[in-house]
Amino acid sequence: MLSPCDGAFLQALEATLPEGTLRPADDRYLSEPRGRYRGQAGAVACPASVDEVSAIVSAAQAARVGIVPYGGGTGLVGGQVMTGGPAPLLLSLERMNALRLIEPEGGVLVAEAGCILAEVQAAAEAADRLFPLSLGSEGTARIGGLLGTNAGGTGVLRWGNMRDLCLGIEAVMADGRVMHGLKRLRKNNMGYDLRHLLIGSEGTLGVITAASLRLFPRPARTGAAMIVVPSPQAALSLLALAQARLGEGVSGFELIGGQGPRFLSEVMPEIRQPFAQIPDWMVLVDLGLVASLDPAAELEALFGDAAEAGLALDGVIASSEAQRAQFWRLREAIPEANRKIGAVASHDVSLPLAALPDFIDRAGPALGALGDMRINCFGHVGDGNLHYNVFPAPGKSRDAYEALRPQVIGTVHDLVHSFGGSVSAEHGVGRLKTADLQRYVDPVAVATMRAIKSALDPAGILNPGAVLGG
Amino acid sequence: MLSPCDGAFLQALEATLPEGTLRPADDRYLSEPRGRYRGQAGAVACPASVDEVSAIVSAAQAARVGIVPYGGGTGLVGGQVMTGGPAPLLLSLERMNALRLIEPEGGVLVAEAGCILAEVQAAAEAADRLFPLSLGSEGTARIGGLLGTNAGGTGVLRWGNMRDLCLGIEAVMADGRVMHGLKRLRKNNMGYDLRHLLIGSEGTLGVITAASLRLFPRPARTGAAMIVVPSPQAALSLLALAQARLGEGVSGFELIGGQGPRFLSEVMPEIRQPFAQIPDWMVLVDLGLVASLDPAAELEALFGDAAEAGLALDGVIASSEAQRAQFWRLREAIPEANRKIGAVASHDVSLPLAALPDFIDRAGPALGALGDMRINCFGHVGDGNLHYNVFPAPGKSRDAYEALRPQVIGTVHDLVHSFGGSVSAEHGVGRLKTADLQRYVDPVAVATMRAIKSALDPAGILNPGAVLGG
Known part of the structure; x- marks a missing residue:
């Protein structure tokens, strides 16, 4: 059982950190892009160094206070907002935004977790190199969050996901210890690949503080x-x-x-x-x-x-x-238009390439049987990744469909699953899809994930409730 | 403490398996390519299906008998040979060699762990596609071993390591349960990436029985x-x-x-x-x-x-x-020539690209200070991966250098480490480099690997002593 991030905890923590590190949790940290959840937090910690992150996590571990790692706040599955339970401490990496190293001839740069994607792209371009991750929120999303969620976007077809672009990471583990793994190597087979385990774990196994990233010829x-x-x-x-x-x-x-x-x-x-x-x-x-x-x-x-x-x-x-x-x-602009229209439900699904046309053929009629809806189907088709979003019929309001929403989502996700697809292609699980993970992911895999979570974060302080649920 | 794979264990196991599944451990299973170790085993199990693998691992778990997963036997770090301790059961995947599926238009095939690499390459070619992993032992090495060791080779520069070529895996975990994860998806962010954890874990976290692999246009x-x-x-x-x-x-x-x-x-x-x-x-x-x-x-x-x-x-x-x-x-042919000459020591190292020339400049004189030796330096330079092999001076025998060998290895590895490199680029840790892992890998990372191993294989039956040592 976790304890709330309360005044006593914050007072003790504040004494160990430079002034200004702890801040009130203002609104921007507690909302999320689709406006479906509102989070809560005792405070926001904005450390400026990995040692400060270590001190904060150590203190939270000792006090059994939950920590929600926070990047650019652009996640679409609620991984960054904790709506219930004992109030956590938000840990924003925004002040860890140094580019520690750029080696154009070595094809690598080392960026702290708080670097904004567009800034990393620009730094690469200034060195006549390409950092190829590209997505709608690149002006706001930060490297730590992009790694935590293994972000995708429009360049995956050629250059891969965020995990494919990362050569090494530095992270603070649940006990506060720093894992130094900023290797700048193309090949490294010295033991289990903890980098790939932390990437995509959405802050539940460790807090990524910096990463070495691959650069490509433009x-x-x-x-x-x-x-x-x-x-x-x-x-x-x-x-x-x-x-x-x-x-x-x-x-x-x-x-x-x-x-x-x-x-x-x-x-x-x-x-x-x-x-x-x-x-x-x-x-x-x-x-x-x-x-x-x-x-x-x-x-x-x-x-x-x-x-x-x-x-x-x-x-x-x-x-x-x-x-x-x-x-x-x-x-x-399509996602912007979608927001203006107001979706009944949004899906970020992937399918084996060969099954994709069949899925599209069958999903429309299946939803049509539930009611009158409009479907906006678009996405990274070369990756088998569709953003399959469902909207009210013309003239009808989104509210009229609220009761249908679970059925809409269930229909789309069941169909995706029946084709061997995934109900989260690139957005992650967060808190929105924890039930989907239980429902659609192989039970032995889920049990293995739980065993890893228990081993690496026995008290469950890291992003409580995300990915594996409560 | 493990129990030996003895007559009583084998007799009980035999009753649960089709005839001919258990075989005597003949010489070819107990030797390794460089002739440095000789393994031991109570028997070799050659299951023909994932259910049989599951039954074997379950029985070994119940009896606390060690299992050494065995692919093509081409590994160079002793991951496939257990030289001491209670005799294990060798688990050879050679009979699980079906190509379960090939989808050229989807860019994917599903191969069982016992498929030989050259056969997978040929199947892809017959479908006008490319499976790009390419290495010297491709006529013998099997998919399971290549995944277990995250093999590299000559195509990594363009297409990546074995882990980059794998979309999903099926594996038997230490408790005998089957993890069904043969997704054929480019993108899948549903929880921790267990595929990447098992790939490169050298059979210590689970036994890979099949994999979905990426195909490319030729x-x-x-x-x-x-x-x-x-x-x-x-x-x-x-x-x-x-x-x-x-x-x-x-x-x-x-x-x-x-x-x-x-x-x-x-x-x-x-x-x-x-x-x-x-x-x-x-x-x-x-x-x-x-x-x-x-x-x-x-x-x-x-x-x-x-x-x-x-x-x-x-x-x-x-x-x-x-x-x-x-x-x-x-x-x-260079590795063949090396074997004929007889190396004092062979190194499979990687370096940040920018540090590679300095390493070569400094390694020669450092070794020269130890004695008169010849250096054969070659490899996948675009990946920063050198096979840096050391040989006797002309006319001298390899035996004359045996006492120097630890110093030679230590000198090369210390220098690699000082440049931020890795002392196993593509061959893995096996049993040869377990001390190197303790010495050169970040201690928090090693502790994290141990925690994962304990969580997923608490009795330590899977490839005992490999990667993390005894």
């Missing part, structure tokens, strides 16, 4: 096209065609169902639409090529082949970086 | 060159140049010190040498390009730029696949 030339496809199956065949022609040169491949652009024209008419008539399905193909290949010519040739094979019905090839940015702006 | 065109470089630093600069020009098209980049070719000319004169005079340093550059790029032309252009920058002194570009194969034959 593609010499970039290009993009929006291509209308007759179906999701055609989108996958188009991807195979593109990769057969261009290999890793295909940097991004996003499926966009018609509902997204229709929402945009309704609530964000300033977003430029590439086609006069919104198509049912289109894909955004993004290329990053070597200097000797011309992206526009390659896209034209790809489109030609695709059209001949019946995989492409129409297309626009970006004639400039500005137009490429416009295509991406449309893609990135 | 590069349309391939090419290779041998390029003489003035120094290891120049090799790294040449790699950066090649990657800036060709991105992921650089599929392999191997450094070859002069000693390897000199050994070849001495003990394997049938191997064709690319240069009349053996150079001190050369690199094997391997390309896998898209159809619209010509490998020979790209290599010529690369060589021209490199020569101008002082990074290339001489070069041969393969004019055919046969010549490319010849280049690779030379590279792959």
